[in-house]
Amino acid sequence: MPQVSADVHVPIPPDLAFAVSQTTGAVRRRWDPFIREQRFLDGAVEPGVGVRTYTRSSFAGPISPSMVSEYVSWRPPTSVGMTMVRGPWFFARFGGGWRFQPDGDGTLAVWKYTYDVRPTWLQRIAHPIGQWLLGREIRKRIDGFAGGCRDEQVLAAARADMARRAGADQQAEGGEVA
Template identity: 50%
Template sequence: MPVVESRCVVPVDVNTAFAVSQTTGEIRKRWDPFIREQHFEGGATRPAKGVYTHTVQRFGFRMQSEYVSYNPPRNVGMKMTKGSWFFEKLAGGWRFSPVEGQAGMTLAVWRYNFTCKPRWLAPLAERIGVVVLGRDIERRIKGFARGCEDPVVLAAVEDRRL
């Protein structure tokens, strides 16, 4: 199963980094270049284990995913439950940990794994997928890093904590 991973260090504490990663709506779009649209399904209004989301990717690909873990402020995991014709499976996990010896700094590690279909095309599709998804995840984590320095995003996160 192919795996892609991106990491970065952001100048905020773990709680803030996790909160930024879970923003929604227009605030999420300020930093996340992957998402054109995203909303919770089934009447949910906030993330939690077992909650489903509907996401439209920037090129129009649609996917339903489920939170399979939600452990603020350390990690969150999701898996695709419905999606594009070329992913048989897609799952990802985001982890946040303090940077040792650097107060107020957080290491964010985002890891995704996937398999492609149809099976006969998977060997080639998965090699291409590592490159394409790898670039997308790198672009996304860089956007997250910018969001962790964006005063509008940080103010929205702070407002939600009150």
């Protein structure tokens, strides 16, 4: 399957970069130019393996394509992956993932899409178009992510998410939360 990826160095530690990448709602829209609407589904309030999300792109305003995705991996602070459950008719398959690794005084963040298109007879033409379109989109999005990693409101929300999750993890392990 074809893939596109983009990477960027951000001047924050990997755990915070990971948290920025997983922001949702209004905070996510501050940095992600692709997102028009995004929410967890099925009563979920946190990301994790098996959690589904709904995302509508900003591509064409209110008639923009939407997608239901599911987390297939969740490994803070190093990686996360999602796959399309339902989406635009032209994607036979679609998945995306992030990787984060320490890099000097910050983090190297890599964002990757893997996809296939339908109908199969159109792939010879559609794959190069997809490489161009999705490549352009992922570069814009990772540039937005880099901006989010310098935005104090985004960073504050990401830090709050990290603290909340750490407290929930500690509570789940039987510890007390201060």
